[in-house]
Amino acid sequence: MALIVQKYGGTSVGDIERIKNVAQRVKTVYEQGHKIVVVLSAMAGVTNALINLAHQMSPQPDSRELDVLMATGEQQSIALFSMAAKDLGMHAHSLLGFQASIKTDNMFGRARITSVNTARIEDMLNRGVLVAVAGFQGLDTQGDVTTLGRGGSDTTAVALAAALKADLCEIYTDVEGVYTADPNMVAKARKLRQISYEEMLEMASLGAKVLDIRSVAMAAKFGVHVHVRSTFSDQEGTMVVPENIIDEKLTVRGVTYNKNDARIRISQVPDHPGTAYKLFAPVAEAGIVIDVIVQNISKEGYTDLTFTVPKTDFQRAMTILESQIIPMFKAGKLEGDTDIAKVSIVGIGMRNHSGVATKMFDVLARENINIQLISTSEIKISCVIDEKYTELAVRSLHEAFGLDKDNPPQAEA
Amino acid sequence: MALIVQKYGGTSVGDIERIKNVAQRVKTVYEQGHKIVVVLSAMAGVTNALINLAHQMSPQPDSRELDVLMATGEQQSIALFSMAAKDLGMHAHSLLGFQASIKTDNMFGRARITSVNTARIEDMLNRGVLVAVAGFQGLDTQGDVTTLGRGGSDTTAVALAAALKADLCEIYTDVEGVYTADPNMVAKARKLRQISYEEMLEMASLGAKVLDIRSVAMAAKFGVHVHVRSTFSDQEGTMVVPENIIDEKLTVRGVTYNKNDARIRISQVPDHPGTAYKLFAPVAEAGIVIDVIVQNISKEGYTDLTFTVPKTDFQRAMTILESQIIPMFKAGKLEGDTDIAKVSIVGIGMRNHSGVATKMFDVLARENINIQLISTSEIKISCVIDEKYTELAVRSLHEAFGLDKDNPPQAEA
Numbered sequence: 001m002a003l004i005v006q007k008y009g010g011t012s013v014g015d016i017e018r019i020k021n022v023a024q025r026v027k028t029v030y031e032q033g034h035k036i037v038v039v040l041s042a043m044a045g046v047t048n049a050l051i052n053l054a055h056q057m058s059p060q061p062d063s064r065e066l067d068v069l070m071a072t073g074e075q076q077s078i079a080l081f082s083m084a085a086k087d088l089g090m091h092a093h094s095l096l097g098f099q100a101s102i103k104t105d106n107m108f109g110r111a112r113i114t115s116v117n118t119a120r121i122e123d124m125l126n127r128g129v130l131v132a133v134a135g136f137q138g139l140d141t142q143g144d145v146t147t148l149g150r151g152g153s154d155t156t157a158v159a160l161a162a163a164l165k166a167d168l169c170e171i172y173t174d175v176e177g178v179y180t181a182d183p184n185m186v187a188k189a190r191k192l193r194q195i196s197y198e199e200m201l202e203m204a205s206l207g208a209k210v211l212d213i214r215s216v217a218m219a220a221k222f223g224v225h226v227h228v229r230s231t232f233s234d235q236e237g238t239m240v241v242p243e244n245i246i247d248e249k250l251t252v253r254g255v256t257y258n259k260n261d262a263r264i265r266i267s268q269v270p271d272h273p274g275t276a277y278k279l280f281a282p283v284a285e286a287g288i289v290i291d292v293i294v295q296n297i298s299k300e301g302y303t304d305l306t307f308t309v310p311k312t313d314f315q316r317a318m319t320i321l322e323s324q325i326i327p328m329f330k331a332g333k334l335e336g337d338t339d340i341a342k343v344s345i346v347g348i349g350m351r352n353h354s355g356v357a358t359k360m361f362d363v364l365a366r367e368n369i370n371i372q373l374i375s376t377s378e379i380k381i382s383c384v385i386d387e388k389y390t391e392l393a394v395r396s397l398h399e400a401f402g403l404d405k406d407n408p409p410q411a412e413a
Numbered sequence: 414m415a416l417i418v419q420k421y422g423g424t425s426v427g428d429i430e431r432i433k434n435v436a437q438r439v440k441t442v443y444e445q446g447h448k449i450v451v452v453l454s455a456m457a458g459v460t461n462a463l464i465n466l467a468h469q470m471s472p473q474p475d476s477r478e479l480d481v482l483m484a485t486g487e488q489q490s491i492a493l494f495s496m497a498a499k500d501l502g503m504h505a506h507s508l509l510g511f512q513a514s515i516k517t518d519n520m521f522g523r524a525r526i527t528s529v530n531t532a533r534i535e536d537m538l539n540r541g542v543l544v545a546v547a548g549f550q551g552l553d554t555q556g557d558v559t560t561l562g563r564g565g566s567d568t569t570a571v572a573l574a575a576a577l578k579a580d581l582c583e584i585y586t587d588v589e590g591v592y593t594a595d596p597n598m599v600a601k602a603r604k605l606r607q608i609s610y611e612e613m614l615e616m617a618s619l620g621a622k623v624l625d626i627r628s629v630a631m632a633a634k635f636g637v638h639v640h641v642r643s644t645f646s647d648q649e650g651t652m653v654v655p656e657n658i659i660d661e662k663l664t665v666r667g668v669t670y671n672k673n674d675a676r677i678r679i680s681q682v683p684d685h686p687g688t689a690y691k692l693f694a695p696v697a698e699a700g701i702v703i704d705v706i707v708q709n710i711s712k713e714g715y716t717d718l719t720f721t722v723p724k725t726d727f728q729r730a731m732t733i734l735e736s737q738i739i740p741m742f743k744a745g746k747l748e749g750d751t752d753i754a755k756v757s758i759v760g761i762g763m764r765n766h767s768g769v770a771t772k773m774f775d776v777l778a779r780e781n782i783n784i785q786l787i788s789t790s791e792i793k794i795s796c797v798i799d800e801k802y803t804e805l806a807v808r809s810l811h812e813a814f815g816l817d818k819d820n821p822p823q824a825e826a
Contacts, residue, residue, distance in 0.1 A: 016469045053489075056429045058496040065499070068507050069492035072485035076466075079482035083471040086478070094481050098511065099556055120556075143512055143533075 002167040007039040007157035011174040012231035013077050014044035023084035030090050035125040039135045039157040040081055042073025063108035067147045074134035082132050092130040097137035104138035104146045111146035116163035151212025158215040162222035169224050172231040175210050177238035180403035181255045186395055188404035196243040199253045202346040202380045243348055251349035252401040255394050258342045262314040268332030271303040282320050288313040292375040306373055311338055341390040344382040357381050363400045369393055415580040420452040420570035424587040425644035426490050427457035436497035443503050448538040452548045452570040453494055455486025476521035480560045487547035495545050505543040510550035517551035517559045524559035529576035564625025571628040575635035582637050585644040588623050590651035593816035594668045599808055601817035609656040612666045615759040615793040656761055664762030665814040668807050671755045675727040681745030684716040695733050701726040705788040719786055724751055754803040757795040758810055770794050776813045782806055
């Protein structure tokens with residue numbers, strides 16, 4: 001008999017019939033005698049409808065009250081689900097965030113779970129109750145309702161799984177699992193059977209579509225085994241697990257891309273200690289997140305700085321640099337480009353394999369794709385390229401690293 | 414500086430603009446430096462939409478989960494209202510039932526408030542916070558969410574006013590107050606300036622439209638002064654207050670009617686001790702509420718019994734009587750009539766005035782309206798008549814007792 005936490009996302013509980021289907025699915029596991037905690041998101045569309053309502057009320061809705069409003073979405077889901085589950089003969093019982101003792105900090109709209117007291121849930125599970133917990137919500141130390149932000153129900157599920165020492169945390173969503181690449185771009189993309197927490201975190205741009213990134217970090221911290229799978233099929237999905245239990249040996253686990261950034265280059269900046277700080281501080285103070293940064297020596301005593309910012313902040317960043325930074329440093333030239341993409345390969349196997357980066361550069365070179373920026377981490381290599389080559393780059397890399405094959409050629413431990 | 418509890422009903426907070434108007438109205442009082450607790454209902458239509466959703470999910474939705482679902486309506490109202498209030502510069506803060514420590518029994522869907530711990534609210538009021546409390550909801554001793562049933566927000570407001578020892582409880586609704594008769598039926602119906610708790614309770618059939626009857630009972634118990642008034646005007650409404658502070662002396666306060674009952678007559682029942690019990694027990698056990706009961710001696714050793722039941726239970730009652738009671742007593746005849754109405758006059762002044770009943774019978778007789786049943790309480794006289802004479806009876810009585818005049822002729826203490 002296992003203890004299983006199951007989370008169903010918004011599309012999985014999108015309407016009355018779908019909620020009934022979820023109840024039916026849960027019943028199969030319930031009748032096998034397992035202890036089950038079901039975490040639910042708001043019905044698809046409800047969260048956006050509530051946000052619209054709030055914005056009709058106020059140009060800038062109060063964050064505390066916005067959370068009180070938003071929390072009703074998941075409350076409705078668990079009530080409706082529990083009705084359906086009871087009609088199917090299960091001893092179901094819903095719990096709101098405060099009833100499940102999910103404590104958070106007081107950052108309304110993006111609260112972090114600080115603790116979960118599982119006494120009530122464990123008591124219920126021991127009495128054979130199917131526990132349905134509202135995702136996305138908690139209570140801060142003041143007794144105020146908080147929400148965890150987009151994708152927060154994943155975090156609720158993982159936090160409960162960790163606190164309950166569950167055998168498994170299943171995240172049911174509308175895709176089949178985590179793929180070697182975006183299946184909409186790469187027809188031969190293959191569903192991964194396993195992926196490590198670190199790889200999943202690095203594949204954020206891909207992974208965020210299936211699993212909230214904060215929940216991955218929490219799963220990693222507590223060693224929770226997460227099974228990402230589809231509500232609409234019985235296929236196995238992808239297991240997100242600790243690195244040491246992965247038996248599918250791949251040097252590269254996936255190819256990801258991101259078209260949300262813009263590139264900025266400042267040339268001929270005097271190369272003194274503190275230059276980078278002085279240059280980036282005003283941009284960071286404006287709340288703009290700087291991603292890849294590359295610094296080159298251009299000519300003696302001068303440097304070229306290139307970096308990326310979110311496209312949505314590009315104009316703001318350019319204005320700040322133009323008005324404050326260029327005059328301060330008497331820097332030569334400010335250039336910007338919004339037509340870029342970042343293409344990455346991710347895999348824990350890279351740590352032990354030299355030549356992966358070389359191979360990536362070679363693949364791009366053979367396709368005549370110029371690399372504008374390179375940034376690497378221990379398990380990821382990213383190249384910034386011209387946006388129009390994104391598909392070509394992703395597909396070429398996917399094929400070159402054999403990700404379309406069940407036993408890729410570079411698969412050696 | 415006063416402590417005021419204000420309650421706004423569903424139509425008062427029916428849409429975004431109306432909620433903003435309520436916030437504007439509250440602001441006027443808030444800026445006078447008063448301590449204010451605002452109790453809100455769900456936005457008009459929301460409660461019914463949630464019930465529909467539940468019935469789409471289940472033919473008989475689980476009562477515990479139905480309360481979890483229903484409670485979201487008021488939660489949304491207080492969040493939206495607090496956003497509006499903050500935009501107007503008020504220091505507003507919403508509280509859900511559990512946050513306001515509103516404890517109830519565990520009768521889901523029709524819970525009764527058992528206690529209110531006002532510590533948190535009082536602390537907030539002392540810090541100048543405008544407190545917005547979700548009506549209609551509470552928490553039982555198990556920590557489960559409960560709702561108080563239709564009109565429950567009135568009870569929430571009165572309970573809070575009682576617990577906080579508020580100076581006044583204002584119930585804002587979509588009518589101007591309590592009238593001497595239904596203004597839709599009697600054009601000359603006059604808004605009452607004052608009414609006693611007991612009169613209000615007896616005028617349930619009229620009063621229920623403006624004030625939930627359980628809230629009146631609670632106001633009576635704790636001596637809470639309730640001001641029933643309109644959200645959509647600045648007119649004074651009706652004060653519901655203890656009898657001893659009423660200065661508007663009226664023998665009859667109002668004329669009410671009720672077309673929801675049916676009449677049943679059983680003739681020639683053997684007149685033994687215990688007959689009434691044996692006769693009514695099976696009907697009561699079927700959950701049918703028997704209202705007016707009249708017993709006459711028909712001929713020696715036999716009696717005639719006449720009583721009313723809700724029209725919706727009429728067929729069921731007849732079937733039970735036909736199959737079980739008539740054979741048991743070998744009673745002569747079972748008759749039923751659904752075309753009846755109960756017309757009542759209500760007033761605490763009746764206690765000290767003889768001749769009120771006589772006058773009522775005389776008025777009806779002069780209109781050729783036959784009285785089928787009579788029932789009286791200390792402050793009410795009800796006559797069951799043919800339904801088609803309802804309007805005529807109500808209008809005649811209203812005029813005869815001078816209720817259309819500011820100083821009615823019978824107004825003598």
